[in-house]
Amino acid sequence: MEMKNQLHYLPDELIIQILLRLPVKSLVHFKCVCKSWFSIISDTYFTNSHFQLTAATHTHRALLISTVKPHVTRSIDLEASLDDDSAASVSLKPPYYSLPCNAIKGSCRGFILFLHGYRSFFLWNPSTGLHKKIPLSPYNLDHMYPNYYGFGYDQSTDDYLIVSMSSNLSSSYYEFFSLRANIWKQIDEGTHIHYSTCNMKGDYRTQGSLFNGAIHWFAHRLDLEKNVIFAFDLTERKLLDMNLPDEFGAKLHYGGLWVFQEFLSLSGGNYYNGTVEIWVMKEYKQHSSWTKTHVLPTDAIPYRYFCPLTSTKSGDIVGTDLLPGFVKYNDEGQLVWHHSYSILRDEYLVTMYIESLLSLPGDNVQA
Known part of the structure; x- marks a missing residue:
């Protein structure tokens, strides 16, 4: 009996290494196994280590939400074969059902930012169900409709920031919400420069693209009368912009910003010749490093x-x-597969996220 008990014993260090390699869904259930496992899985160091390992070894998942039937929500593993829908996707229940069109405004470290009815934001971790409501900014007294939104993480202060910006020819509001300080703050630097939504046709997406500690958007700089990449540095709390590739956009009808492998990337489509161009910035902030890597047939x-x-x-x-x-x-550049979701025939929202056990600063986080 003594030998049998010894064989079943595992040191905590080994248990932690095993748990770190399990999916979030399993770990949420395993919190109920015993007090020691609950303590391990709830520990901040463990949740951060698990997220770093997941981000390095797993592909991102796609969240697909119908705007007509928000309860029809799917989390999809894009690494799996979508022919087996039961294995590739799972149904989820978002914390709020009333989601207006274009309500997803960002994704970071497993959390997704929604704008709820233009009255408030809320953050949701689809992997754990945790969510948190954020009030809108009190500074925009004229209630200008924000052109740009973003959500990101400042590692230097262990803080999450929600960014909301409005701009036109006469006035502008650039502000961010710190979850750690639980307050909206105005961005002073760069507010003399006015931007508007990009004049490229199609879906330029006001949802910011998070890369290299900054949130990026397509924008039209009004004083220079040209399209640029407009960015907010999450650590320095500063605004900056970068020029598009010289040959990008002349004959394109729609475009978007995204992260391709380890590079900030642009895509631009042409309806008439049936192609999409992929450009990557091989050295961040270096205009000369823009390189066209793919021309995809559509x-x-x-x-x-x-x-x-x-x-x-x-x-x-x-x-x-x-x-x-x-x-x-x-x-x-060869087409591998194309998979449609007939259950989502109407307008829909989509964003990418990484599964995580992480929580947010503050006391009003709910499950």
């Missing part, structure tokens, strides 16, 4: 529309069409 896709979202571990490029559905190209 003739076989309905409406000839393809908006890249992410790349898989094998280098495939995955994005959305207009149906809704997902499209995958291999690294050589």
Whole structure:
């Protein structure tokens, strides 16, 4: 009996290493196994270590929400074969059902930012169900409709920031909400520069693209009368902009910002010749490093529309069409598969996220 008990004993260090490699869904259930496992899985160091390992070894998941039927929500593993829908996707229940069109405003470290009825924001971790309500800014007294939103993490202060910006020819409001301080703050630097939504046709997406500690958007700089990439540095709390590639946008009808492998990337589509261009900035903030890496054919896709979202571990490029559905190209630019979701025939929201056990600063986080 003594020998049997010894064989069943595992040191805590080994238990932690095993738990770190399990999916979030399993770990949430395993909190109920015993007090020691609950303590391990709830520990901040463990949740951060688990997220770092997951981000490095797993592909991002796609969240797909119908705007007509918000309870129809799917989390999709884009690494899996979408032909087996039961294995590739799971149904989720968002904390709020009334989601207006274009309500997803950002994604960071497993949390997704929604704008709820233009009255408040809320953050939701689809993996754990945790969510938190955030009030709108009190500074925009004229109630200008914000042009740009973003959500990101400042590692230097262990803080999450929600960014909301409005701008036109006469006035501008640039502000962010610190979850750790639980307060909205105005951004003073750069507010003399006015931006408007990009004048490129199609879906330029006011949802910011998070990369290298900054949130990026397409924008039209009014004083220079040209399109740029407009960014907010989360650590320095500063605004900056970068020029687009010289050959980008002249004959394109729609475009988007995304992160391709380890690079800030642009995509631009042409309806008439049925192609999408992929550009990457190989050295961040270096205009001369812009490189066109792919020209993808879209003739076989309905409406000839393809908006890249992410790349898989094998280098495939995955994005959305207009149906809704997902499209995958291999690294050589060849169409691999196209999968539509008939249950989501109407307008829909989509964003990428990483599964995580992380929580947010503050006391009013709920499950």
